[in-house]
Amino acid sequence: MQLARRRFVQLAAGAATGPAASRMAWADAYPTRPVHLVVPVPPAGTFDIVARLVANAVTPRLGQQIVVDNRGGAGTNLGTGVVARAAPDGYTLLLAGSPGAINATLYQHLDFSFAHDIAPVASIERAPLITVVNPSLPAKTAAEFISYAKQNPGAINMGSGGTGSTGHVAGELFNMMAGIKMAHVPYRGEAPAITDLLAGQIQVVFSTPGSSISYVKAGTLRALGVTGSKRMDVLPEVPAIAEFVSGYEAVSWAGIGAPAKTPAEIIEKLNGAINAALADRQLKSRLAEFGAVVMTSTPAEFGNFISAEIDKWGKVIKFANIKPE
DSSP states (O other): HHHHHHHHHHHHHHHHHHHHHHHHHHHOOOOOEEEEEESSTTTTSSHHHHHHHHHHHHHHHHHHHHHEEOOOOOOGHHHHHHHHOOOOOOOEEEEEHHHHHHHHHHSSSSSHHHHHHEEEEEEEEEEEEEEEEOOTSOOHHHHHHHHHHHHHHTTEEEEEETTTTTTHHHHHHHHHHHTOOOOOEEEHHHHHHHHHHHTTTTSSSOOOHHHHHHHHTTSSSEEESSSSSSSSSBBBSSBBBTSSSOOOOOOEEEEEEEEEOOOHHHHHHHHHHHHHHHHHHHHHHHHTTTTTOOOOOOOOHHHHHHHHHHHHHHHHHHTTTOOOO
């Protein structure tokens, strides 16, 4: 009787540990074929370039190629949805970013949840925006800009790459925290907004560094401040907006996500490979060309960061009553 009971306990223990052991073995073997990284924007932009730089750097560390798969459309919702519905096996990943955190509140009827259907894997980088104005504007500092906006209500048109873009919500956060009201003028992409800013058709753009830094250095646009918590190494003379508006911060960011329920062992393996790649000096240097700073994290830390971003931009969207186009 005791022998039978002992045998039952042994079998039960084996049954309990068997699936875990199987998962561990599967994770150890992963990946056995190419991994697809869905980039939810068209090719050639900064977001796409970041994806390709990271894919190239991580590929040798995984032992399988990471294939970049551009699925642009619907403000990044199309590509994000593809990953949310993919098999949770580690072979379909998402280049997640600030648009996903913004869209979580902006769009009311998505067939996926960015917060619940995308598992955080690893952060990659964060980059502040640059608040640039046409030099004809009399304000030469952020403080003077705020004063001018208050004294001339309705006189400032703020361009952006589109309704709900990172530049748009960064400007609305500035409205909210500085107590001013800029009129939003959406464009189909940031490039035409910068073109109109140069021509004096609009007065300000909260711009990605890649779109405006050359104009700032040439003196054809004036930088009032950067939207990170501190100054940028590439523009050390330009103050952070936070130096004038305490607590202000708005950054674009990128990281890697996976379908929810992807095994933790696979997520940890990907996180290790990505963090190792981000330690490479050459990759750091290339990302710095876009004004980006490497941001490494554990999956849990990245998840907390995403949750905070969703909450932050949700408040701004409701404050400004932003509706999708």
